[in-house]
Amino acid sequence: MKQRYERPLIKKLSAGPLNKFGARTETQPVPDIDGAPVKDLLGEFGSPLFVLSERQLRRNYQQAVRAFRTRYPRVQFAWSYKTNYLNAVCRVFHQEGAWAEVVSGFEYEKALLNGVPGPQIIFNGPSKSRAELERACALDSVIHLDHFDELYELLDVAATLPRRPRVAVRVNLDAGVYPQWDRFGFNLENGQAWNAIGRIVGSGRLELVGLHCHLGTYLLSTKPYGVAAQKLADLAWSCRTQLNTPIQYLDLGGGFPSTNTLKGAYLPGTDTAPGIDEFAEVIADTLQRAGFRQDELPLLVLEAGRLLVDDAGYLLGTVLATKRLADGRRATILDFGVNVLFTSFWYDHKISPAGDFSQHTEDTVLYGPLCMNIDVLRESVNLPLLSRGDQVVVHKVGAYNMTQWMQFITLRPAVVLLDEQGRPHRIRQAETLDYLQQLEEMPTHLSPSAPGTSPTAGGRPSQATTRP
Amino acid sequence: MKLKKNIATSETGFIFNPATGDSFTANALATEILQLLKQDRSPADIKTLLLNRYDVEPNQLEKDWDDLVAQLRDHQLLD
Numbered sequence: 001m002k003q004r005y006e007r008p009l010i011k012k013l014s015a016g017p018l019n020k021f022g023a024r025t026e027t028q029p030v031p032d033i034d035g036a037p038v039k040d041l042l043g044e045f046g047s048p049l050f051v052l053s054e055r056q057l058r059r060n061y062q063q064a065v066r067a068f069r070t071r072y073p074r075v076q077f078a079w080s081y082k083t084n085y086l087n088a089v090c091r092v093f094h095q096e097g098a099w100a101e102v103v104s105g106f107e108y109e110k111a112l113l114n115g116v117p118g119p120q121i122i123f124n125g126p127s128k129s130r131a132e133l134e135r136a137c138a139l140d141s142v143i144h145l146d147h148f149d150e151l152y153e154l155l156d157v158a159a160t161l162p163r164r165p166r167v168a169v170r171v172n173l174d175a176g177v178y179p180q181w182d183r184f185g186f187n188l189e190n191g192q193a194w195n196a197i198g199r200i201v202g203s204g205r206l207e208l209v210g211l212h213c214h215l216g217t218y219l220l221s222t223k224p225y226g227v228a229a230q231k232l233a234d235l236a237w238s239c240r241t242q243l244n245t246p247i248q249y250l251d252l253g254g255g256f257p258s259t260n261t262l263k264g265a266y267l268p269g270t271d272t273a274p275g276i277d278e279f280a281e282v283i284a285d286t287l288q289r290a291g292f293r294q295d296e297l298p299l300l301v302l303e304a305g306r307l308l309v310d311d312a313g314y315l316l317g318t319v320l321a322t323k324r325l326a327d328g329r330r331a332t333i334l335d336f337g338v339n340v341l342f343t344s345f346w347y348d349h350k351i352s353p354a355g356d357f358s359q360h361t362e363d364t365v366l367y368g369p370l371c372m373n374i375d376v377l378r379e380s381v382n383l384p385l386l387s388r389g390d391q392v393v394v395h396k397v398g399a400y401n402m403t404q405w406m407q408f409i410t411l412r413p414a415v416v417l418l419d420e421q422g423r424p425h426r427i428r429q430a431e432t433l434d435y436l437q438q439l440e441e442m443p444t445h446l447s448p449s450a451p452g453t454s455p456t457a458g459g460r461p462s463q464a465t466t467r468p
Numbered sequence: 469m470k471l472k473k474n475i476a477t478s479e480t481g482f483i484f485n486p487a488t489g490d491s492f493t494a495n496a497l498a499t500e501i502l503q504l505l506k507q508d509r510s511p512a513d514i515k516t517l518l519l520n521r522y523d524v525e526p527n528q529l530e531k532d533w534d535d536l537v538a539q540l541r542d543h544q545l546l547d
Contacts, residue, residue, distance in 0.1 A: 005524040007532040008498035010483065010539045013491045324535060328542050360495040385495070387528065 006358055007385055027361055027384055030352040030393040033314055035422035038354040038391055041316060046430055047391070048317040048336035050415040052398060054092055056312035058420070061096045064304055067276045071284035074299045078122050080254055081107040083305030083399045084313075088417050088427040090114045093308065101303045105132040112139075122251070122301070124170070124212070126150075126184060133157050137165040144168045144212050144251075146185055151196060158205040168210030168251060169196050173231050175224035181216050188231060194238070201243045208245055211235055214253030214303065218262065218346075222274050225252060226282040233290035236298060249299035252283055258310035260347040260396045269347075276307060306399035313398025315341055316354070319390045320369060330364040332386050337368020337375040339408040341394065342401050344377045351377075354391035357384035370409045402428075407436060469511055469537065470547045477502050485545060492543060497522070498536060 031038060034053050042049055061077070068075040078101035079093040085107060090100070091114055100111035103125030111121050118139025126146040128136070133154055136143050145151050145167055158165050170185030171193045186193040200206045213228045229252060236247035257273040265272065287300065320333045338344050351366065361382050368375040386392070405412050411431035416424045444450065471477075476484040481499040483492040494502060497518075504514045511533070518529060540546045 002523040003521055005522040005528075006495060006497055007528075008501055008536045009495045010492050010498050010536070010543060010545075011494075012543060013493055324538060328539075358495060387532075 006360070007387055009360055009362060009385055011360075011362065027357070027382070028352060029354065029356055030395075031354055033316075033393070033422075034418045036418055036424055038316055038393060041416060041424060042318065042391060044424070045414045045416055045426060048315060048334075048340060048413045050397070050402060050413060050428075051314045051316060051424075052086075052089060052309075052415065052417045052427070053312045053314075054417055055420050055422075057089065057092045057309060057398075058096060060308045060312060061093055061098065064276050064302075064308060065097070067280040068284060068300065068302065071280050072287060072297070072300055073294070074297055076249075076299055076301050078120075078251075078301055078303050079308070080303045080305030081111065082403055084309050084402050085110055086402055086415060086427055087114055088425075089309065089398075089402075099301075103127075105129060105135075108132065108136065108141075119166075122168075122303070124303075130157065137161055140166065142166045142168055142209060144170045144185075144210075145196065145200075146170055148186075148196065151199065155199075155203055155205055158203075164205060164207040166209045167200060167206045168212045168249070169193060169200070169208070170212045170214070171232065171235065173213060173228060175215055175227040175231070177216050177219065177224045181214070184214065185212070188235065193235065197235075197239060197243070197245075201239075201245050208239065209247070210249040210251055210301070211239075211247055212251035212253065212301075215255050217255050218257045218306070219255045220257055220272055220274065222278050222282040225279055226286045228252060229283045229286035230290065233287055233292070233298075237291065246296070247298055249301050250287070251301035251303065254303040254305050254307070256304050256307040258306050258396055258399065260310060260343070260349065263346060263348055265348075276304075309398035311396045311398065313396065313401065315394040315397045315401070317392055317394070319386045319388055319392065321388055322364075322386060325365070330362050331367055332364045332383070333367045333369060334377065334392065335369055336377075336394075336413070337370040337372075337410065338377065339368075339370060339375075339406040339410065340401070340412060341368070341377060341397060342404040342406070343397060343399070347396075348378060348381075349397065350395040351381060351383065352393045352395065353384055353386060354393055360385060372409070407431060411436065469505070470508075471502065471505050471540075471545060472547050475545055477506065479503070483545070485543075488544065490543065492545075501536065 033051050034055055078099040079090060081100060081102045094114060094116060099120040100116045101122045101124055102108045102111050108123060118141045121141040122144060123136045123141050124144045130153060134157055137157060171188050172182045172185045173188040174180055186196045200208045211232050213232055215224050215228055232250045239245045239247050256279055259269040259273050261269040315336060317334050317336045320335050323331050325331050361384050363380050363382050366378040366381060368377055414426055414430040415428040417427045418424055474486055481494040483494055501514060515529060519526060
């Protein structure tokens with residue numbers, strides 16, 4: 001029997017400062033996901049392939065709920081559809097008890113199709129058409145108002161309705177986060193939010209039930225959540241005492257980080273991202289001290305997305321080629337690019353080989369398959385000696401990739417959900433050329449049967465011959 | 469293709485160039501190839517031997533051989 005082959009490598013030893021993290025940080029092989037062999041998954045469903053772990057999805061949800069409910073009596077999570085709106089993923093979270101938080105008309109319809117009752121859908125975002133507002137009112141969803149134009153449109157819609165639509169005011173505020181997210185909602189400090197609340201209550205046509213604030217994304221400090229919770233609680237008190245309008249819920253949004261490592265970060269995300277218990281502690285502690293009686297504490301709504309799904313997602317792929325760049329660096333070309341792994345623009349994703357390897361490693365650039373210079377997955381990563389055909393696993397890709405991915409040069413791959421027993425279920429087929437072309441239409445003068453359109457006919461057809 | 473005569477290599481994969489002071493580490497296959505080169509075996513002989521000994525396709529070995537030669541040249545280890 002022949003010996004296992006590993007391509008020859010010579011590495012220059014440099015007497016520089018020692019790496020305090022050690023020489024090998026990302027080189028544990030990952031031969032399976034939840035017991036399902038990577039080789040089998042790629043063999044059955046093709047490469048590349050997104051894989052989601054139902055076990056991890058449920059674990060994340062239960063852990064997040066536990067973190068808040070052990071500190072605050074009234075908590076409700078609303079699944080952030082835009083983070084990953086594959087129906088199977090949404091249904092896992094809805095089964096666990098999550099409402100839906102949507103930011104567009106089609107997300108709203110998806111939530112309904114996933115069986116979420118209208119009153120359990122939070123309709124967020126800066127873009128809601130009149131027809132979408134009317135539908136949300138008819139189904140008694142809560143509309144989170146983003147700007148005055150929307151408020152006036154909704155007042156107009158409400159004028160014809162027998163029941164007052166339920167609304168919340170999205171508030172942006174200074175919680176010490178820079179840059180401050182002030183493009184969504186009404187600003188607190190300049191009085192805009194209070195003005196909007198006054199108009200809502202004064203109109204008598206809308207029922208103000210909530211206040212909402214979403215500070216940002218991937219926040220690595222818990223302190224701003226405490227500031228935001230305090231400011232929202234103060235605003236709720238003002239609503240009650242000055243406008244005789246008790247606020248039923250405070251929505252602190254999301255923005256909680258996963259443990260991915262942001263590009264440019266000195267330390268890995270596992271060392272820098274606070275855990276959900278730390279966020280829960282700050283938010284719950286602030287609200288508990290805000291002066292509400294225990295029996296009148298507002299419901300705390302949370303719209304966590306990334307936190308719940310990121311580390312449940314994997315991207316499996318295959319090495320297409322290796323080569324050397326002009327400066328001698330190794331380059332490895334994988335069969336998935338930035339169009340599929342969109343979050344590689346934000347993170348230094350952890351990537352592991354699926355197979356065994358020796359102790360030798362080398363620095364390499366990881367490229368995708370796109371014929372575009374921007375298609376760089378990792379600018380430099382230390383990996384074992386990969387060769388064509390080797391399989392790799394990218395970690396923590398569950399958030400945003402399966403919604404922001406693009407069909408560009410290559411088609412989008414299949415997605416598989418591993419159930420709690422580790423059995424694979426395809427939840428989205430790989431795209432095909434037929435699927436891609438379904439929405440295209442061909443003008444008559446360019447159809448294959450039109451005279452002069454055959455490539456062999458020679459030259460561009462004259463207008464006279466192609467017009468009907 | 470010949471290694472410079474003054475290049476010291478060990479069986480454990482340590483390489484030292486006394487002319488420049490540079491030292492290198494080689495993996496098992498690169499170490500084996502360097503030892504064979506030091507015995508004045510020809511590239512064709514060495515490749516045949518490796519194809520018989522290792523689970524590798526000829527094209528893959530050819531590609532990796534070229535890459536090793538480029539590495540040796542970059543590091544100024546070849547005559």
